[in-house]
Amino acid sequence: MSALSIRNVWMEYTGQIVLERINLEIESGAFVAIVGPSGCGKTTFLRLLLGQERPTRGSIMLDGAPMPDEPGPDRGVVFQRYSVFPHLTVLGNVLLGAELAAAPLLGRLFGAPRRRAIDAARALLAEVGLAESEQKYPAQLSGGMQQRLALAQALICKPRVLLLDEPFGALDPGIRSEIHTLMRRLWRERGVTIVMVTHDLREAFFLGTRVVVLDRLRNRPEERQRYGATITQNIEVHRRRTPDADLESGRDDPARMDPTRRDDPVRQN
Amino acid sequence: MRRLINIQPGWLRWPLALLPFVLLALLYGIGATLRHAENPDDKVLPPLVAMVSAVERTALTPDKRTGEYVFWSDTGASLQRLAIGIGGAVAIALVFGLAIGLLPMVNALLAPLTTVLSMIPPMALLPILFIIFGLGELSKVVLIVVGVAPCLVRDLALAVGKLPREQIVKAQTLGASTWQVLLRIALPQALPRLIESLRLALGPAFLFLISAEAISAENGLGYRIFLVRRYLAMDVILPYVAWITLLAYLMDTALASISRRVFRWAHGAGHQG
Ligand SMILES: Nc1ncnc2c1ncn2[C@@H]1O[C@H](COP(=O)(O)OP(=O)(O)O)[C@@H](O)[C@H]1O
Numbered sequence: 001m002s003a004l005s006i007r008n009v010w011m012e013y014t015g016q017i018v019l020e021r022i023n024l025e026i027e028s029g030a031f032v033a034i035v036g037p038s039g040c041g042k043t044t045f046l047r048l049l050l051g052q053e054r055p056t057r058g059s060i061m062l063d064g065a066p067m068p069d070e071p072g073p074d075r076g077v078v079f080q081r082y083s084v085f086p087h088l089t090v091l092g093n094v095l096l097g098a099e100l101a102a103a104p105l106l107g108r109l110f111g112a113p114r115r116r117a118i119d120a121a122r123a124l125l126a127e128v129g130l131a132e133s134e135q136k137y138p139a140q141l142s143g144g145m146q147q148r149l150a151l152a153q154a155l156i157c158k159p160r161v162l163l164l165d166e167p168f169g170a171l172d173p174g175i176r177s178e179i180h181t182l183m184r185r186l187w188r189e190r191g192v193t194i195v196m197v198t199h200d201l202r203e204a205f206f207l208g209t210r211v212v213v214l215d216r217l218r219n220r221p222e223e224r225q226r227y228g229a230t231i232t233q234n235i236e237v238h239r240r241r242t243p244d245a246d247l248e249s250g251r252d253d254p255a256r257m258d259p260t261r262r263d264d265p266v267r268q269n
Numbered sequence: 270m271r272r273l274i275n276i277q278p279g280w281l282r283w284p285l286a287l288l289p290f291v292l293l294a295l296l297y298g299i300g301a302t303l304r305h306a307e308n309p310d311d312k313v314l315p316p317l318v319a320m321v322s323a324v325e326r327t328a329l330t331p332d333k334r335t336g337e338y339v340f341w342s343d344t345g346a347s348l349q350r351l352a353i354g355i356g357g358a359v360a361i362a363l364v365f366g367l368a369i370g371l372l373p374m375v376n377a378l379l380a381p382l383t384t385v386l387s388m389i390p391p392m393a394l395l396p397i398l399f400i401i402f403g404l405g406e407l408s409k410v411v412l413i414v415v416g417v418a419p420c421l422v423r424d425l426a427l428a429v430g431k432l433p434r435e436q437i438v439k440a441q442t443l444g445a446s447t448w449q450v451l452l453r454i455a456l457p458q459a460l461p462r463l464i465e466s467l468r469l470a471l472g473p474a475f476l477f478l479i480s481a482e483a484i485s486a487e488n489g490l491g492y493r494i495f496l497v498r499r500y501l502a503m504d505v506i507l508p509y510v511a512w513i514t515l516l517a518y519l520m521d522t523a524l525a526s527i528s529r530r531v532f533r534w535a536h537g538a539g540h541q542g
């Protein structure tokens with residue numbers, strides 16, 4: 001569990017201010033949903049948390065220490081696309097994190113350590129409903145299954161913070177509600193702090209303990225370059241992290257494919 | 270009437286593929302027969318029997334002077350040069366292509382140089398190679414390397430550079446170092462592409478091989494062709510050309526099938542799922 005503290009962050013690209021005066025405290029174990037109109041800087045904000053980019057001004061602290069300025073294993077991520085590796089099988093994708101950590105030189109495990117890593121990966125795959133697909137390549141999976149895989153792959157490294165950029169935006173509604181249930185369960189069981197960007201308000205309120213709205217306060221064409229988006233609303237959703245709480249049906253069989261909820265394989269190029 | 274773009278060959282695929290070959294052979298046969306009827310000593314279009322006996326002479330009978338089977342020792346010498354040359358080019362492509370594609374600093378340093386180098390016509394360098402490396406094996410091999418490597422390097426660097434940024438970031442969030450990103454993410458995804466560009470580079474590689482052998486060698490397929498040209502020995506030249514073509518075709522097919530087998534994910538694994 002980990003707390004994030006974002007203090008007076010500005011983000012400016014040449015000639016354009018994208019984010020300004022962002023102040024946000026994220027308590028440990030929170031599930032923060034970030035919503036806002038398209039192009040307002042949600043992805044940019046996530047890239048800052050990821051360490052992929054540095055804020056022009058301000059600071060971001062993780063558990064009281066400055067955030068490292070490059071991506072690392074303490075912050076996991078799932079993007080809308082390209083989150084899994086097309087050249088690795090489902091099992092290979094989930095194994096990767098363990099292999100990289102244990103084998104700096106070869107990036108591969110052999111023998112007993114490999115068998116142990118495989119056991120751990122299989123347990124996680126079963127949890128996200130991909131046990132039967134472990135030998136498939138991502139291109140053979142549906143969009144929903146690819147995102148489950150991406151979640152498992154990120155979680156095997158036990159990140160302190162999990163960052164999600166519209167992870168379910170491309171999925172059909174039926175598939176999406178199944179994966180929401182899974183997402184909520186994973187969050188509860190693992191106690192990871194989650195920041196998720198979404199454009200779906202229902203999703204934000206269903207999953208989040210806090211919903212943060214990013215928007216531009218000045219949006220006239222001549223003001224666009226000079227004023228960035230900031231946090232316009234920060235809504236606390238009262239939901240405690242209790243295992244027996246609301247809405248769970250108890251049974252969750254996400255691998256089930258219902259013909260009316262078909263989710264065809266995502267084309268990869 | 271269906272549109273032409275919708276008409277599939279179906280069972281006609283193989284007959285259609287064979288048709289132009291048969292036509293070409295037929296045309297050659299007619300031409301050879303006509304010329305032979307006119308002048309029994311004609312050398313330009315030798316009949317099939319002449320070519321068969323030429324192959325028998327070079328491939329199945331040992332040379333009187335050296336005791337070697339000329340056809341096979343030529344083939345061996347040429348393939349050895351080709352293998353070393355292509356091997357060198359691939360090694361260079363892997364090192365520099367991956368580094369230029371993945372590391373922004375190396376890209377800034379070497380990408381413009383690579384582009385400029387790839388514009389030099391390799392044949393223009395051949396005299397320089399002969400001067401530096403002498404007339405022996407080395408200059409022929411180096412010509413193949415110089416001719417093939419720049420394209421492979423550029424192609425590989427482009428392919429690695431096109432990997433989605435998300436993948437590189439994702440790998441780092443899984444704890445990957447630069448070396449591990451290179452080894453586990455960039456290299457495996459670059460290999461199928463390397464095989465593709467190698468297939469395209471086979472043609473130029475043979476071109477440089479034959480050219481170097483034509484100018485200076487004691488054996489080799491290109492050497493033989495240019496040697497017997499002096500005697501208008503078309504009965505030797507034509508089988509040699511066919512043999513070179515067959516070798517290149519087999520290499521191309523082998524590379525394609527290796528890629529399909531080893532890199533299943535890169536060849537539409539999704540369609541079977
Ligand atoms: N690397 C960049 N260079 C310049 N401008 C950028 C860059 N990345 C994003 N932007 C700009 O920042 C704004 C916000 O982009 P983004 O964060 O992707 O929005 P969102 O994810 O909310 O749709 C856009 O206007 C975009 O043009």
Ligand SMILES: [Mg+2]
Pocket residue numbers: 042043044
């Ligand atoms: Mg976005």
